[in-house]
Every structure is written in C-alpha cells, then in structure tokens.
Amino acid sequence: MNIQNQILFFLSALGVFNSLVLGFYFLFLKRNKVVSDLFLGLLLLSLSTRIGKSIFYNFNPQLSKTYLQIGLSACVLIGPILYFFVKSILQKLNYSFAKYSLIFIVIAVTVFGFLFPYKYNSEVWRGIIYYAITIQWFIFIVLSIYEARQVFRKLVTNRHQISYEETWILSIICGVFAIWLSYSLSRYTSYISGALTFSFSFYISFMLIYYAKNKTLNPVINKEKYINKIDEKLVKEIQEKINILFETRKIYTNPDLTLSILAKELNIRPQLLSQLINDNLNKSFTQFINEYRIDEAKRLLKESPQLKIDAVGFESGFNSSSTFYSSFRKITGTTPSNYQKHNFYS
Structure with missing residues (x-):
C-alpha cells in the first residue's frame, strides 16, 4: 500500500474506530442513560459496521463475501434507528414499538441472509437488494426530517435559540444524510467517499455538539446594560x-x-x-x-x-x-x- 493509500485508509478508518468506541460507550458505559442514548449507540455501531465494510473492501477486493453481507445487512438498520433516535429526543417515541420493530428487522434480515447468502446470490445483493436498502434508508431520513421539522424551521428563523438536544438532532440527521448521499453518488465519485464523508461528518457533528454543550452548561449571560435600577x-x-x-x-x-x-x-x-x-x-x-x-x-x-x-x-x-x-x-x-x-x- 503506497503512502497515498495509507493516508486515505487512516482518514477513513479513524471515524469508524471512534464511532465504535462511542457506540459502546452510549450502550454500555454511560451513566444515567436515557432512551436516546441507546438508539444513538446502536446507530453508531450500525454505521461503523457499514462503513467498515466499505473501507476493507476498497483496500482488499478479495474480502470474504460474508463481511460484505454483514455490511449491507447493518445498513438496513441505519434508517429505522435514526428515526427512533429523533423521536426519542423529541419525546414522541413508543419504546415498545421501536424495540420490537428493530428486533423484527434483525430477525428478517438474518433469515433472508441465511436463505439467500451473498456468497451465492451476489448479483441479487448488488442489484435489487442494494437499491431497496438505499431507498429504505432515504425514506427514513425523510421521515426523521419530518419529525424534526420544527427544529429545522428554527434553524432558518431563529438558530440562536437552538438547544443542546436540537443540536444533536440536526447534526445526526445531516451527517447520516451526507453519508447516504455519498454512497448514492459513489458510482460517479469513489467508493471510499462514503467512508471519508462519515469521518468528516462524525467529527464536525461532535464538534458542533461539544460547542452546544459548553454553551448550555457554561452560559455567558449577556446582560442588558440597564440605566435605571428597579425600585x-x-x-x-x-x-x-x-x-x-x-x-x-x-x-x-x-x-x-x-x-x-x-x-x-x-x-x-x-x-x-x-x-x-x-x-x-x-x-x-x-x-x-x-x-x-x-x-x-x-x-x-x-x-x-x-x-x-x-x-x-x-x-x-x-x-x-x-x-x-x-x-x-x-x-x-x-x-x-x-x-x-x-x-x-x-
């Protein structure tokens, strides 16, 4: 691997590694977890699995078909988990419905993968299944944007009033959309573009969230200069x-x-x-x-x-x-x- 490919591999893999660490943190290590933390952890792990597959396949085209199947299977979960994450922060989530929906999706994808493994049905997986997953992913992005429409409206009309939680929503939705768009346009750009987009989106998102958190926890009160004291x-x-x-x-x-x-x-x-x-x-x-x-x-x-x-x-x-x-x-x-x-x- 030449120096250019080494740099490319490092940049694309860095986001995946940190995403895996944060995913495990939100799922297992974070104290006082709330429901949104669980969905964020699952979302990060799903994205990491999908992006990780792309990275290894890009630099090793002989990668086992099993890993390719796992990567695409994880992609099925990204859209629904994003949608449930947004609803959980907005306090609109039916947790039981979300939990059993994800369990159903995991079982359905596992059974389908067992009956029609990528190894023997690669054309089907690269064709209709890939496009079905891409469309499903986009539909859930649209649904997530619709659920968070008030937050996006605030971004246009009064962005200074956006809260810490709303920053999470905007950052995660925009990041996931950017990754989806990169994969959708990869045939016109590069297959590794999705992984690079993930790394950059990951760090930009968490920089924005870190800024919003500091702004929330350490507010600088810009008091008006009142001329007259109140009696x-x-x-x-x-x-x-x-x-x-x-x-x-x-x-x-x-x-x-x-x-x-x-x-x-x-x-x-x-x-x-x-x-x-x-x-x-x-x-x-x-x-x-x-x-x-x-x-x-x-x-x-x-x-x-x-x-x-x-x-x-x-x-x-x-x-x-x-x-x-x-x-x-x-x-x-x-x-x-x-x-x-x-x-x-x-």
Whole structure:
C-alpha cells in the first residue's frame, strides 16, 4: 500500500474506530442513560459496521463475501434507528414499538441472509437488494426530517435559540444524510467517499455538539446594560406575583414557557421581567425557571415513587430527559435516582 493509500485508509478508518468506541460507550458505559442514548449507540455501531465494510473492501477486493453481507445487512438498520433516535429526543417515541420493530428487522434480515447468502446470490445483493436498502434508508431520513421539522424551521428563523438536544438532532440527521448521499453518488465519485464523508461528518457533528454543550452548561449571560435600577418596592411586588402564580398554577411545568409568556401572565413588560431576573436575581431566565422545576421534581421523587425518573422530568416541565438529568445534577449535586433513594423515607 503506497503512502497515498495509507493516508486515505487512516482518514477513513479513524471515524469508524471512534464511532465504535462511542457506540459502546452510549450502550454500555454511560451513566444515567436515557432512551436516546441507546438508539444513538446502536446507530453508531450500525454505521461503523457499514462503513467498515466499505473501507476493507476498497483496500482488499478479495474480502470474504460474508463481511460484505454483514455490511449491507447493518445498513438496513441505519434508517429505522435514526428515526427512533429523533423521536426519542423529541419525546414522541413508543419504546415498545421501536424495540420490537428493530428486533423484527434483525430477525428478517438474518433469515433472508441465511436463505439467500451473498456468497451465492451476489448479483441479487448488488442489484435489487442494494437499491431497496438505499431507498429504505432515504425514506427514513425523510421521515426523521419530518419529525424534526420544527427544529429545522428554527434553524432558518431563529438558530440562536437552538438547544443542546436540537443540536444533536440536526447534526445526526445531516451527517447520516451526507453519508447516504455519498454512497448514492459513489458510482460517479469513489467508493471510499462514503467512508471519508462519515469521518468528516462524525467529527464536525461532535464538534458542533461539544460547542452546544459548553454553551448550555457554561452560559455567558449577556446582560442588558440597564440605566435605571428597579425600585425595591416594585421588585417585591413582582416577586410576590410570581410566587402566587407559580404556587397556584405551576406554569413553570409548561415546557414551552418563555419570558414573554410569563411577562404576559404577570401583566408586565418582558423587558422589566428580564431586568428583574438578570439584574436583581443575577440569573438567566432558564436558570430561574429550572430551579422551580427541580423543586417540583424533588417533590415528585419523594411523594410519587411510582413515577419513572424520566416521567418526573417531563411532569416538572423539562422537554427532554437529558436536560432534566443535567439540570438536576447541576442544581442539587446528585442524580434524580440517588436523590430519591436518600430522601424517600426522610
């Protein structure tokens, strides 16, 4: 293998190796796993299997037909797993349906591969089966985009408000689409282009996600430069109105609550509420609301032990499990499950 091929092999295989490591991490090693982590782990392993087959076949055309069959078989799972991953983050997933659907696909692909192995039916696998898998993959990409249409709309209209979880959705969908497109156009470019696209998409995606995570966990509060301080009497009046509103209606459990909505409920200007929270309480609006949500979650963990941890997060107003876990740990210093164990009998 000459130096050019060695570099090409290294670049294409690097993404696969790291994807395998992350796939195992999300499936087996990550603490406080949520459902989306399981689907992300499966997606990374499926992609790694498919891309790995392409890399080895490109540099070793005599590769066993069994490996070629495994690579194409894994490709059948990529689309459905992507779709279920997106729905799990958006809290629209029927976990039982997703689980049994994937089990059915695995069994069906295994049985078909046993009855019609690639070794003896290579023309069929390279022809109609390959095109069927490609079409199926694309259909699930379209379905995933449809499920995440609000996130893509936000990307166009208000990208600065895209959350950490929404960054995951955008990055993963766009990365998988880029890989699909590379394979679809490989006959006009190069067979290894899919593997290279995977490596670059992998690193770009996780760079974006890392940036979004740091932005979420270490927010830089760009406070407005208020010229006039709010009168202390008015501050107390507004705080009293907030306490009454939160105690009687618990509107902080609304996951779509915004500063404008809260200001309207309080019958004050949004600018005034923003100044009070930022200037007088020295908090961001998200931090301010999340503290109430965590108090509600703590109450539910102690008083309603029959609720699942994820359900507690949703009942408290969080729109995703990952946001709930990270906010709970940040505010309380422990996890929801540990808090429940130590406080249930207190």
